[in-house]
Each structure stands twice: as structure tokens, then as C-alpha cells.
Amino acid sequence: xxxxxxxxxxxxxxxxxxxxxDIEHEAVQGYTQLNKEHLIVAICKALNIExxxxxxxxxxxxxxxxxxxxxxxxxxxxxIAAHDHAQLKGVRRRIHRLKRQIHKATV
Numbered sequence: 001x002x003x004x005x006x007x008x009x010x011x012x013x014x015x016x017x018x019x020x021x022d023i024e025h026e027a028v029q030g031y032t033q034l035n036k037e038h039l040i041v042a043i044c045k046a047l048n049i050e051x052x053x054x055x056x057x058x059x060x061x062x063x064x065x066x067x068x069x070x071x072x073x074x075x076x077x078x079x080i081a082a083h084d085h086a087q088l089k090g091v092r093r094r095i096h097r098l099k100r101q102i103h104k105a106t107v
Contacts, residue, residue, distance in 0.1 A: 002047075003043075003047065003049060004049065005040070005044060005049055005050065005051055005052065005053070006053065008040050008043060008044070009040060013035075013036045016036060016039050016040065017031060017032065019043065020042070020043060023046050023047070025045075025046035027042045027045040027046045028042045028043065028046050055106045055107060056106070056107050057105045057107075058105055058106075058107050059105050060101065060102070060105045062102060062105075065098050065101060065102055066102075068098060069095055069099065072091050072094055072095045072098070075087075075091050076088060076091045076092060076095065079091055
């Protein structure tokens, strides 16, 4: 059966050892002595499972938003140097909104 890293994390140590019993790989040698964290890593290596989930941004142009954030950060630096608190607040809010837009579009 194919497992994901997240599924393995939610299994008990006994269940992980039961899964490992059937795996013939050097990464899981001595599996009875491994704790849960190390056992999950060993199983992932043996079964070629990715250790983290990849997230995708859907419905927006992430590159364009990132470039806009970069421009705003330069303006923020200028506002800090000029001690212009009103402009600084506005720039920070726009940066925050753009970052939230990316976060909301992440699946």
C-alpha cells in the first residue's frame, strides 16, 4: 500500500513497526530500536516518499505579486529613511495585503 508522509505521522509506533516488518531496505534495519520520528524518516527513504507536502498557488500571478512586494519594500525603506510614518503605514499595509492574497490562493 502506498503511504504519504502525513499518513505515517498519524500512525502509532506499533503500526509503523508492522509496516516496516515487510520492507526489505537498509534504511529500516534495526527498526525495532528506532523511535517514531526516526522510523518515519527510514520508511520514507525506503519507500521513496517525499518528506514534505508541496503547495501550489492557484488563480493568481504569484511572480507579479512578488515583484510588487519587492517594489513596495524599497518604498518602505525610503519611508523609514525619510521618517514619513503615514507613507510607511500605507506601504506596510499594502505589503501585508499582497502577502495575504498569496496565502489565500495557496492550495
